[in-house]
Amino acid sequence: MDSLVLGNHCWLPDCLLQPLLTLREQTLGLGTQADRKLPAPTPGHLQQNQPLPVFPNPLCQSRGSTDAECQRNENPGLIMDPECSRLLPAFCSVLVDPRQAVADDTCLEKLLDWFKTVTEAGSSLLLLQENPCLVDLLSHVLDLKPQDVSPRVLSFSLRLAGMFAAQEDCFEYLQQGQLLLGLFGEAGPLSWAVWSVPTVRSGWIQGLKSLAQHPGGLHFLGDSGAVDALFSLQGDSSLFVASAASQLLVHVLALSMQDKAEGSPSLKGSAWPACAQKIVAHVEASLCSTTALQITQALNVLTTTFGRCHSPWTEVLWGQLSPLVAHLLDSEPVPATHSLVDLLLSVARSPVFASADCTLWETIARMLSCLSPMQTGPLALGTLKLQHCPQALRSQAFGVLLQPLACILRATAQAPGPPGLLDETTQGCSMTVDTLLSSKSACVGLLCQTLAHLEELQPLPQHPLPWPQTLLVEAVVIILRLCDGSAAPSSSEGCRLCGTLAGCIRVQRAALGFLGTLTLGTSSWELVPQVFAILLETLKSPASSPTVLKKAFQAVLHWLLDSPTPPGCSDLGPHTPLFLRELFPVLQKHLCSPCWEVRDSALEFLTHLSMCWGGEANFREVLLASDVPKLAWQLLRDPESYVRASAVTAMGQLSSQGLQAASDSPGHPEVQQGLVGELLHILSVDSEGFPRRAVTRVFTEWLRNSHADVVQDTEWFVATVLQMVSRDLDWEVRAQGLELVQVFLAQTLGQPNPSCPYAVALPKVTPPSPLPEVLRTLCQMQIFDFAFRALFDCDRPVAQKACDLLLFLRNKSAPCSGLQEAGDSSDVASVEATLERWQVGEQGQPLGSLEPEVVLAALRSMDLEGLQSRLAESSDHVEKSPQSLLQDVLATVALLEENVADCY
């Protein structure tokens, strides 16, 4: 019982979470269409034929179970239970039987995960001793004829052996039987025909990686010739294998240096362990190679090394290898530039080099000046993100990032910005100009990359200072003008750029994205008019694609909500009302667009704008003077479900803010009186889920915020909504219905108790009416009927929410003394019988009219806490258990055997 009581306290009520979630959604801005609009997958259905027990069952309830048993029940994967031990021999014999192929290797993967947890939790040696079939499995795999070996079984065995050998005693145990040498040595799978299968090579590497955890393992690697094999696997045709080989080399290097170098940081490379020396020598040789592939492999190994190992020996390693790395820059063209950039950034990020000498910075500086603009971009961004970096290098890197924009400004004869700001950018400028002018793809690629990098850099605390806000805004504006063809440059470069960028949607999108973030930290309000002007032109242009329009709407939102106002100016700033007056006709046009994406974006924009500015007098005036509310209303009947959903949200928002005055005008009397009716109509008849979900969300918000249309008759409103929602096929709608009930109950019965001991205690809301009366009302509203049905919902989130709701109700009603403990016992039995039938899927029978006493008795007889904890487990916890996996494998084989028999 104790644990059940504890379970009650652990409940974090969703009604407390919801405001936080809502707030988070709001701050995310305009979510992407895909994010919001994709049909949400049902998060795990409960199987109807396996109902979860709700009513206490004497056979299931083990009130006297020990803590260990509890833990065992909660974490069945951590131990090898007897049932699994019993199944293992059969399983192992199936694996080594060449006539019985394991069809589903995902089972093997899951079993490996399980073995990993088992070996991490206890002694592998003990496990092998208790289950000798496992060692037999490994031996049998080696004894099979090469043509009989299944690649997936071999891979499984290699990985399994590596897991066991990760513990030194078990490693020695396996070594005694020469098993490890057989599996990982040169005479093993390495020389078999099946080695050509990537899975086997991958399994071999992963097995070795698991094994290499202790000095014994390290020696084994050195003695077995595995390191040499890893060198060649670096160039494997399978990228996964090649990557795993590189990572294992890094792992081996780090392991061999782990003890040796820690005590003496100045230990020279020549005194390093043999294994480490061998790897470093291989890397050195690769760096001196003339083939780019080998250089790339060496650089990747080093990048991983410096990324993972932050011991002093890495400094020695860099000291030894940096001349070779620097030498790569002398080649023309510079090989493996991407990997080189990654390496330099990896070294620079390593805490070991925080106070390093300047060779690293010199190499980065050299690289920034000699690579092409497309290649230097990522290096420059990475450099600027570093916490510790010389100021000169930061300036150079920032100059590199700014170069393309500076070139655009120069080519279009714009002011080059504050003097001195772009002085550094003159160097290498011709290369940038060449790239911009060479071809459309090069120009577009460079600009998109630059804009994305600057967008990423802008909000970071370490972004360069001074941040040339004005210059950047001007550059982005001119880029947008080049894209829409309204720029009129006089230079030949400008004209060519104009030809290249005209109508380029990719650059337009990138520029609008960056322009949106440029509101952050903007202090000069003089920029606002030109930004508003270009945004308005983009929104007005018939050539703007739906994606461009969406980006433009987002940028407008940023600039409207965050744009600076001149000192002494309150409200919306001097430009905003004028802008809004021009914006709304454009918005009206887009609400009538034949392209549904545009209508949808326009509605989302309207929703966000009115959410933020619904109280601003200027905004209200312009909005109400336009036809926007009326058009939004008409879109409730749009043929596209996404648009209807957005229209529902927009209308809900407008209505909350009292922004439907225009719709009340004579000639449209039906509008206001029918908004609730219209939304209820959508909820009851709309064939798509999105609009119905939107309606339930709007209704919940209205209830939460005491919307005028709702407070007129809240009980009728909630009961009507629930009646429709309870029959809905969409689980999100049903879940949202429960959310609505939660809000209603919180308003009626008071907030749920805070579950977090550190949470600020909310003032207790006194229920407006006595509890028995409230419960009676709830019964009349059929809230219990709805909640009980939801409790047995085949979709887990709905059942969870219903369970939480009923627990809340039960707790609230606990101190209720006005009601008898139980009503008529026959009524209670009848209700329980009905609920049990509902539980097994027979929900046709109605619950009938309920009395509060009967409901309370039914609630108290239910094991809601037990149900809550079972619902908290993922829906596939049964299928994922090792026992089930083993049974699956065996059952599949049995089935195959039957089929074979049938054939004869």
Added chain:
Amino acid sequence: MMALPYITEHTGFTGTVYATEPTVQIGRLLMEELVNFIERVPKAQSASLWKNKDIQRLLPSPLKDAVEVSTWRRCYTMQEVNSALSKIQLVGYSQKIELFGVVQVTPLSSGYALGSSNWIIQSHYEKVSYVSGSSLLTTHPQPMDQASLKNSDVLVLTGLTQIPTANPDGMVGEFCSNLALTIRNGGNVLVPCYPSGVIYDLLECLYQYIDSAGLSSVPFYFISPVANSSLEFSQIFAEWLCHNKQSKVYLPEPPFPHAELIQTNKLKHYPSIHGDFSNDFRQPCVVFTGHPSLRFGDVVHFMELWGKSSLNTVIFTEPDFSYLEALAPYQPLAMKCIYCPIDTRLNFIQVSKLLKEVQPLHVVCPEQYTQPPPAQSHRMDLMIDCQPPPMSYRRAEVLALPFKRRYEKIEIMPELADSLVPMEIKPGISLATVSAVLHTKDNKHVLQPPPRPAQPASGKKRKRMSDDVPDCKVLKPLLSGSIPVEQFVQSLEKHGFSDIKVEDTAKGHIVLLQEAETLIQIEEDSTHIICDNDEMLRVRLRDLVLKFLQKF
């Protein structure tokens, strides 16, 4: 097309005009509408006083800037239209038309409108493609046939979009948005347009859009003297339509959805505003009518009816006229004006792709296409950019196309071909001598077998017949090969010639037989033996030379 009567009826034209059937039928409709509009307002006297230069210069622009106004003609009559159309010979796509045996002309689908064509003009060894208004967009006509334009020596490129900066898709969106916005605000929409062409696509867009925009109850009126014919003709030219529309015909369904709009009474058409239309007219509504210049036709009435209300909107979709100039006489105007020119013809990006695909040796185009538009001189993308640079022409300029006709194709009659015995002189090259009579008629050349050798004259009649055929001399074999000088000299020595000298000349060698006072000039394509009246010696030397050469 619209100027055809001026050519065929007023210039002494006696030739044949080739056109596809939809071009003729729709051209007739367009001309019929024009004549109808003009004849509705007959003038007792032609208004021509304004053509007086003193008066003309006082007129507002652009009239005052018009040149050669005295040569301007009155609009043609229906009689002239019919006469012009009677001179047309119908052709189908890919049909080959022989013009005097000199060239073959073939129309190809240009993808712009029903029956619109590009033309290939080719001889046996030269090919010129003439690209007129073409479209690569998926609209109602058959798609543009690009493959047949490949391997052209010259590609003449005309009829590009008049509004290269306006994307037709964006313009259609703009059209629909503004239309819906106006209607929802209780206003009317006027669309000045031609009775054929873009209107089919607009009606199709609206068909898809009106239900979603909640405009199902709004009447659409199409008013033109040829409205009915235009809507019906469009449905019967199945073979000229795009694949999707063609396949509808087999279902069978009308290829264009405007049939359904008419059936459901959403689209109504009338020959004019008088009569039935007056009874049916209700507002708010959408009216499609001509003429897009706003100078004549039913559109004038609607401009006057609706121009004073800001609720109404006029939406220009035809790119042929400046909308500001079209509106000038109606100013001040309260109604909203939206300019959505929908021109589906090729833009410069599409031209660039087309040229990469078709790869003509030379491109010839109007001068305007070789530089950016004057108003947007920085837009380097708004011009044709190809290698070699296009050859441009101005109005009325005569161009020599950049190729020479070097070969003619000659047919050989089968019996003559049978008699030929080719001899391989180099691997892969065989030669045969041909003796034949070249017969040329209608620019076609045929080699026929030569007449048999003349029989001994047995009568006057036969003698006369044999006079007609050319004399056939006995043919000597043709020689080929080269004479290796050193070996030739050795051969001479072997045959008893001595005192031989060889001199090199610019063209070959001279072999000097000093003793015999004889010269043998050996050049690339001739050998001369020069000796003084010693025929025996010459023949001996000739035979020695011939040993080194092949005969056939």
